[in-house]
Each structure stands twice: as C-alpha cells, then as structure tokens.
Amino acid sequence: MxxxxxxxxxxxxxxxxxxxxxxxxxxxxxxxxxxxxxxxxxxxxxxxxxxxxxxxxxxxxxxxxxxxxxxxxxxxxxxxxxxxxxxxxxxxxxxxxxxxxxxxxxxxxxxxxxxxxxxxxxxxxxxxxxxxxxxxxxxxxxxxxxxxxxxxxxxxxxxxxxxxxxxxxxxxxxxxxxxxxxxxxxxxxxxxxxxxGGRSTGDGIALLGDSITDGFGSTPGTNRRYSDALAERTGRPVVNAGIGGNLVLNDSAWYGERATARFGRDVLDQPGVGTVVVLEGLNDIGFSEARKGPVPQPTYVPAPVVSSAELIAGYRELIRQAHGRGLTAVGATLLPFKGSDHWGAHAARVSDEVNDWIRTSGAFDAVVDFDKALASKSDPDRLAPAYDSGDALHPDDAGYRVMARALAEVL
The missing domain is CATH 2.60.120 (Jelly Rolls)
Incomplete structure (x- = not known):
C-alpha cells in the first residue's frame, strides 16, 4: 500500500x-x-x-x-x-x-x-x-x-x-x-x-429543488434524473441544485440550508447559468403531515405548518435574487402527491393555492406545469401510475422524462 x-x-x-x-x-x-x-x-x-x-x-x-x-x-x-x-x-x-x-x-x-x-x-x-x-x-x-x-x-x-x-x-x-x-x-x-472552458454560451440552466430534482426514484447509476433528461433533450448545460428533503423556508441538519439561503452558492455562483427553475415547497407543506402519519418519519423536520402566503413569499425572494443577477426565473408547479406520506387536508389545500399562484400571478418569467403533466387522468391529485416510482410522491424514469419534455417546451 x-x-x-x-x-x-x-x-x-x-x-x-x-x-x-x-x-x-x-x-x-x-x-x-x-x-x-x-x-x-x-x-x-x-x-x-x-x-x-x-x-x-x-x-x-x-x-x-x-x-x-x-x-x-x-x-x-x-x-x-x-x-x-x-x-x-x-x-x-x-x-x-x-x-x-x-x-x-x-x-x-x-x-x-x-x-x-x-x-x-x-x-x-x-x-x-x-x-x-x-x-x-x-x-x-x-x-x-x-x-x-x-x-x-x-x-x-x-x-x-x-x-x-x-x-x-x-x-x-x-x-x-x-x-x-x-x-x-x-x-x-x-x-x-x-x-x-472553451465553449461558454451563457445559456446554462440551474434546477433548484428537493428530492424530485435530486432524482429520488430514478434508476441508480443510469443518469435518469430529470436534470439528465433535460440536458439530453435541450443540448444546454444543466446543473442540478436539488437536495433531498430540502425546504424553501426552513433549515435542516439533515436536508440542508433553506432554499432562500443557499440560492447564492448553489445557483448564482454557477458560471454560465442564465436560467433557474424553481421546484420546491412540497416538503414545507408536507413534512408536518408525514410526522403525523401511521409510520412517523423521525428525520423529517418538525417545521411549523406553512401557509400558501408564507411559501409564496419565499418564492418571491428567490425570484428577487434571480432577477438581481439577471437570471430568468421559471416557476414549476408542485407535483400531485395524493396517497403519499405528505398528503393531508392542509397540505392539499396549500398545494392548490400555491400552484394557482404560480400559474396566474405572472411573478415568474415562465411557468412549467408539472402538476398537470404528471397527473392521473382518473384522479388529478395523484401521480399517474405510469410515472409513479412507488411512493405516490416521486416520479420514476418515465416521469422524469415527461418533466424534461414539459420544461423544454417553455425554455
């Protein structure tokens, strides 16, 4: 040795x-x-x-x-x-x-x-x-x-x-x-x-998110996250700024600093990035439901119950930071999650309110509607079975490809 x-x-x-x-x-x-x-x-x-x-x-x-x-x-x-x-x-x-x-x-x-x-x-x-x-x-x-x-x-x-x-x-x-x-x-x-170095065009894309952006539910060792599928489809540089369990509004010893705090390091400091896609919030509204479930998750953050107004304020802060550095900010609607450990009456209501705001407020420069793209036809609150990795929360490889296709259409 x-x-x-x-x-x-x-x-x-x-x-x-x-x-x-x-x-x-x-x-x-x-x-x-x-x-x-x-x-x-x-x-x-x-x-x-x-x-x-x-x-x-x-x-x-x-x-x-x-x-x-x-x-x-x-x-x-x-x-x-x-x-x-x-x-x-x-x-x-x-x-x-x-x-x-x-x-x-x-x-x-x-x-x-x-x-x-x-x-x-x-x-x-x-x-x-x-x-x-x-x-x-x-x-x-x-x-x-x-x-x-x-x-x-x-x-x-x-x-x-x-x-x-x-x-x-x-x-x-x-x-x-x-x-x-x-x-x-x-x-x-x-x-x-x-x-x-050598071929920078300034059109890089940063994906800010939680475990869905991180690729949970994709096949390990195969580069089948939605960030991978997006890079393959668009031909543009893509950096994955997802952290499993991450929240917009609260820090966690397990799941990293809140998105509004890590945004500068994980997005703004990436050279050549001109667009950021924000897909976060399910953990902010769902962790409190998960901790009440039949099998409580001890690692989930005992975060306060979050309102749609609070989460929207977090999105506005992310948009402000992005625009301050000249980045285009794309808002992504939260995916369907009925049947998961994050689901509950409060979480469902806040998710609907947040998604409506993302679609209609005009605060983001563009919107990609992942909620509609991956929803079950028979129950739009659920992930379509063909896109569900098995926990009713995270997409599988096929679902991540659908996300990449939907996003590529609005970029």
Whole structure:
C-alpha cells in the first residue's frame, strides 16, 4: 500500500503530458460554464456506509460525474462548507471515465490549486482548482479522484448521488485501473462542481429543488434524473441544485440550508447559468403531515405548518435574487402527491393555492406545469401510475422524462 502523499516523477510526467500548456495560461482564456454540480450538505447519520461522519484518512476517493457541456479544459469546485477545521487535500486528478472505477488510458491530468498540488481549504470555505487541459464532450462521464494523506474529520457531502463513488486505501489518484477501489457508496464527498472552458454560451440552466430534482426514484447509476433528461433533450448545460428533503423556508441538519439561503452558492455562483427553475415547497407543506402519519418519519423536520402566503413569499425572494443577477426565473408547479406520506387536508389545500399562484400571478418569467403533466387522468391529485416510482410522491424514469419534455417546451 502506497501511503506517500507524493506521486512519482515518472507518473507526474504521464499525468501532465509533454505538450500541455500551463494551468495559468489555461485559466486566462475564455469563460467557464458549470457542467455539473451537487449542492453541499452537512455530515449526517443514517447512511450506509456512513463516510460523511467517518471522513477519510490515508484514502483516495474516486467520484464519477457526467458533464452537460463540452470544452477543452476543466476545473473542479471543492466545498468544505460544513467542516469545522481546515480540509487538506493532498492531491487530485481528473480523467475520462472507464468502466466502474477505472480511467481511460492517457487521460489522467493532475489538478493544481494556485499552482500547488496540495491545498488547505478553510472551515466553511470552498475553492476552485486551476484549469487542466482535458477535452471532454457534452454528456461525457468524468472521474475526479481526491487523495487525503491526513485525517479529514466528518465530510461535507451530497447525500443522494444515485451514482457509485469509490474509495481505496492509500494513494491511488493516478491509477488507471480501478482495482484498488474496493469500497463504494452512492454519495458525493467535497466535490460540488465541475466546470469546463472553451465553449461558454451563457445559456446554462440551474434546477433548484428537493428530492424530485435530486432524482429520488430514478434508476441508480443510469443518469435518469430529470436534470439528465433535460440536458439530453435541450443540448444546454444543466446543473442540478436539488437536495433531498430540502425546504424553501426552513433549515435542516439533515436536508440542508433553506432554499432562500443557499440560492447564492448553489445557483448564482454557477458560471454560465442564465436560467433557474424553481421546484420546491412540497416538503414545507408536507413534512408536518408525514410526522403525523401511521409510520412517523423521525428525520423529517418538525417545521411549523406553512401557509400558501408564507411559501409564496419565499418564492418571491428567490425570484428577487434571480432577477438581481439577471437570471430568468421559471416557476414549476408542485407535483400531485395524493396517497403519499405528505398528503393531508392542509397540505392539499396549500398545494392548490400555491400552484394557482404560480400559474396566474405572472411573478415568474415562465411557468412549467408539472402538476398537470404528471397527473392521473382518473384522479388529478395523484401521480399517474405510469410515472409513479412507488411512493405516490416521486416520479420514476418515465416521469422524469415527461418533466424534461414539459420544461423544454417553455425554455
């Protein structure tokens, strides 16, 4: 097992490539586009394996993402937003993805940070790497490997990745083979963004939401979230700013900061984004119902009962922030949810009031009516059976494709 924080000189030569321009020169070239994102969350209990609480020590973490924009150089965004001490990243690489944890030969590039291989990210901080020269096409899978020679402590992460992340003992950031990566989870750790340079058009789309935006109910490992389907359909860069369980109006240790508070970090700070789609509110109005149900969910936030006026005020704040930065704000109606643990008389009434406001107020620049697109013909308060993942709340793969088609028509 190689425990050294340094990579051998011969390996570094292979990583860099003899004809690669300098990172500083790459950074000085044209604009960047956010090509993938995952909204950071605080370390949490209740996950298996629980790497967010355990953190990492003398371990390599290999994470696979699919970029929604192509370019000739690439950089990553790392977040220590919920760390209580500095995070030391001993080294990092980026490469085109092979099978599983393997990398495509001759594609591995070492990442630097201000020209240095190792970097310390302050508690509650984040940073971007320097540019690395690596040509990627739209919808290519890309693999980022982080090595931690020291002990990180609990890790800032994104809980619901629905994609395998791999871990190896020792320093394997440059390994083309995935053989050393014997453990896996379906969360992302510290990695909060991948950006590409060279072809920015400023027409990127950020999807702000909860577990429906995050992709709960889609088939893991297949990139079938509605964000994926939208990128495939429109050809535009799409970043997913969904967090399972997130609320518009209240913070949660489990489900992240409220949407109005994280909007700047997760949407406005994404380069190349010109449009934001807001699909949130079911948890604000439904968590109180879920906690009263026959099988109470202890992790749900004991949030106060929310009125439509309060939720609308939250939407207006999101619109204000978007317009303040010149973004187009698209409002999405809340999906049908009768039969789910979020359903109840109050939640049903507020959902109808909120959806009516989204459709008719003119506050959003455009509206996509997911409620009507996914409703059952026999009972419009329910998800159509063909689009229900099984809990009467989250769509399945087919439902997410319908959402992408409906949204593409209004963009």
């Amino acid at each position: 190689n425990k050294s924080p340094a990579i051998g000189a011969a390996t570094l030569a292979l990583l860099a490539g003899a004809a690669q321009p300098s990172a500083a020169r790459a950074d000085s070239w044209s604009a960047w586009s956010a090509a993938w994102a995952a909204s950071p969350q605080a370390p949490a209990t209740g996950f298996t394996p629980n790497w967010s609480q355990e953190g990492f020590s003398r371990q390599s973490v290999r994470q696979v993402v699919r970029v929604t924009q192509g370019g000739d150089r690439i950089r990553i965004r790392l977040s220590n937003a919920y760390g209580t001490s500095p995070l030391v990243v001993t080294g990092a690489t980026v490469a085109r993805t092979g099978a599983g944890a393997a990398l495509r030969p001759h594609s591995v590039r070492e990442l630097t940070f201000g020209g240095r291989r190792s970097v310390s990210i302050p508690a509650h901080g984040e940073l971007r790497s320097d540019a690395a020269w690596l040509t990627v096409d739209r919808l290519d899978p890309v693999t980022v490997t982080l090595y931690f020679a020291g002990t990180t402590g609990p890790a800032t992460f994104h809980a619901q990745g629905f994609t395998d992340t791999y871990r190896a003992e020792g320093d394997h950031r440059a390994d083309v083979s995935g053989g050393a990566f014997g453990a896996s989870s379906q969360s992302w750790y510290y990695l909060s963004g991948v950006e590409v």
